[in-house]
Amino acid sequence: MVEFNEIIEKVKDIISNNKIGGKIYDKDVAMELGIPQTTFATMKKRKSIPYPELLEFCARKKLSINWLFFDQSVDMLIEETTKFFQMRYFANIRASAGGGAEVFGEEYEMITVDEKIMQNMVDYNHKELEAIHVDGESMEPTLKDGAIVFVDREQNSIEKGGIFIASTNAGLFIKRVRQRADGMIELISDNQAYPPEILAPEEVSIVGKVIGNIERI
Numbered sequence: 555m556v557e558f559n560e561i562i563e564k565v566k567d568i569i570s571n572n573k574i575g576g577k578i579y580d581k582d583v584a585m586e587l588g589i590p591q592t593t594f595a596t597m598k599k600r601k602s603i604p605y606p607e608l609l610e611f612c613a614r615k616k617l618s619i620n621w622l623f624f625d626q627s628v629d630m631l632i633e634e635t636t637k638f639f640q641m642r643y644f645a646n647i648r649a650s651a652g653g654g655a656e657v658f659g660e661e662y663e664m665i666t667v668d669e670k671i672m673q674n675m676v677d678y679n680h681k682e683l684e685a686i687h688v689d690g691e692s693m694e695p696t697l698k699d700g701a702i703v704f705v706d707r708e709q710n711s712i713e714k715g716g717i718f719i720a721s722t723n724a725g726l727f728i729k730r731v732r733q734r735a736d737g738m739i740e741l742i743s744d745n746q747a748y749p750p751e752i753l754a755p756e757e758v759s760i761v762g763k764v765i766g767n768i769e770r771i
């Protein structure tokens with residue numbers, strides 16, 4: 555895996571392709587990634603890689619994240635299919651931890667993700683994942699506003715507990731989900747300031763289980 559400084563130099567190269575004249579500085583990278591300059595300077599000193607921001611950057615620029623982190627093209631990876639997989643990244647979708655959010659649409663980017671990267675974020679036994687954003691504070695401190703969560707659609711049973719993406723008439727929610735003895739469904743927030751929401755079973759469809767996340771800076 556390439557070092558922090560090498561990754562940033564690659565980002566600068568990409569930014570320079572869209573900028574006429576002038577040198578690209580760290581402040582330009584920070585702005586492109588949506589990170590405050592002082593925070594970025596601290597991250598550079600600590601060599602702390604901003605995974606969520608770089609994931610979004612790759613999606614916007616239609617880049618292979620493996621090229622950014624490992625100098626590997628998708629073509630190089632085809633011969634080593636056990637070491638990577640592609641994930642649908644819904645950059646414009648926000649599953650709400652508070653009020654309802656948009657439903658899943660058809661607009662997404664395919665992100666090629668290496669096993670070594672995913673091991674930092676999720677249990678790699680999950681081969682088919684989708685990535686969306688958290689909007690709101692009701693699942694804090696477990697999931698922070700702006701975090702990117704990884705969703706396994708094949709896990710839609712709430713019996714064993716966990717955090718799920720639930721589709722309702724009001725939109726998408728990220729909540730703990732429990733079925734009560736009377737059959738009603740509770741959408742439960744980790745933030746105690748938010749009371750549970752109670753819905754009829756026919757009003758809730760489980761999209762999938764959240765099996766990992768990365769937080770924004």
